[in-house]
Amino acid sequence: MVALALVIVPLVFALLAMVVPQRVRSWLLLVAGAVQLVLAGVALSMPVVGGLNGWLLLDGVGRLVLAFTTLLFFLCVIYARGYLAFHPERSNRNFIACLLAFMAMMTLMIEAQHLGLMWVALETLTLASAPLVYFEQGPRALEATWKYLLIGSVGIALALLGSLFLAYSALRGGVAPSLLQADLTADAARLSRPWLRSAFVILFIGYGTKMGLAPMHTWKPDAYGEAPGVVGALLAGGVTSCAFMAILRFLRICAAAGDATFARQLMVVMGLLSMAVAGAFVARQKDFKRMLAYSSVEHMGILVLGVGIGGAAVFGAMLHMVNNALTKGVLFMSAANIQRAYGSKSTDDVRGALRRVPISAGLLLAGFFAITGSPPFGPFLSEFTILNATIAGGHWFVAALFLLLLAVVFIGMGSTVIAVVQGEAPKATTEAKSTRGVRFSFVAPAVLLLGLVLLLGVYIPKPLSDLLHGAAASVEVFR
């Protein structure tokens, strides 16, 4: 019941949002976010959550992803209400309806044990997010949305092709073709190896495109750069994590077939490549929202690298997934606040943000230190765990590259962030619209997220630690 409710309730709210008037809608969004948070809490308190003949089931990774995406979504809802109130001239109908459908599809992806259903959820998720990316309109947003849809569609099409390959590996193996994860792992030994391997590679490319791994990341800087900040936070923290979770499910099937070594090697190589590409493009990046997109590419690389290394690094990757999502929330929200205050997102125009918008600039600075792995923030702990496991596994070369690329990205991002926050603020040419009345929504969610990131750096609460261990165990179960 709860499993179904988690998907259906936000969908019902989305439909409601289509019919109620503008002012009510904004409150409806808040209610929907809160209800979703409660539902997720109920689901996580139950030992088994499932439905639809095993098509829906919260597995270890699913529980973890559900926990932090629902929290991130709720905080984004608070921010989004401020954002929409700041643009009273725009109808918020499509934005709110799409946002709620977006949440429903993300949850469906998390719960779907049927790989075809998971694919359908991803497809619908992409559709629902396109109007969100295009919300600010104009030629640049249009260009970003076009790339987002076209490249995303190719990725999703490849994901379908990979799913068909996976089904064919069962057909060839003489197993009744099924795309239920439980069936595939149970019969994994009989799956046809060549088809299984090809399926993993195609699925990795397909879902990796949605995750934004290099070299399939080219939509990311445009979409994150042009989408409203709060949408960027949800894409970078939510959708990417869901796509990563999908890849973990395919890895599990490969591992159950006793054929995960090549998959893990692929993940290590692609992880390092993503970090390297991010390092190359983040340097001298004038647009600070595009900079965040490359940071996202880097951290997706760290996630697949961690899982590729295996062992304790898987736990590190799970923790890093949470840290990345929460920190990206801080960064995108504060970056959007700064963009709003200056009417620009280029370091050509934006300087001295610590003087003009001290809280948001402080949040951006703290978020920068957090995401680049400085202590005492959470990402430091998770990156350190991954590094440790890499060295313990004897992968000295990988560990050295990992450290080098982390440093490169730190320097690259640092020069942009320092340029934004330091210096004399230029004279405002046009009087920025006052954010009086919505300031709370623009600042409070980011402050809370930063607090959580800080907390995760020094102390991991017991419930979260259980979720993390459960997630890592479900990835490593067939090792």
Place this chain on the structure above:
Amino acid sequence: MKSDAVDALLVLVLLLNFFALGTSRMRAVINATALQGVVLGVIAVLAHRQFTLQPMLIAGGAALIKGVVIPWMLLRAMRDVSIRREIEPVIGYVSSLVAGAVATGVAILFARTLPLADENVGSLFVPASLATVLTGFIILTTRRKAITQVAGYLVLENGIFIMGLTLVDAMPFLVEVGVLLDLVVGIFVMGIIIYQINREFASLDTTRLAHLKE
């Protein structure tokens, strides 16, 4: 006998790939994808071992959408903005053809490494599917007009549809849902965006979409 006909039609699909790669006229590219869609519908009918109503409807529906509805939309969009030719593709047409030939060769070689289930032995399904996917990818990445890019996406979709045909008896539900949903994305969303690009730029040249560069 029936499988001979299917293989002949799959060869026709491959030839249409090359036709789409080698022409600069957008109308010809759109017509090639349309014809490919219709051929796939026929193959879908022949590929079924028993003639039941539901798969026939799916095959017919897919052929109708791929062969008539989408091409009609694309041709209308083309007429609205009065462009006929693809201008300066990223790589030339001869190079595109060579790339397509290499891709087809790679697809055939790669498909040989994949063992086939008994019912598909000897058929061209897998190599044709991979070759068509790669062709779609080449068109998508080397052409600059939004309409041609959508046509490339449709070719890619056609390739996946061929792969789906090998599974249509084993798991009809997945194949049907997948194919239909992918089509919806292909048409409606891109249709809307094309309309927007048209309104915004009064042109469908995606090189105009070049504000977002490093």
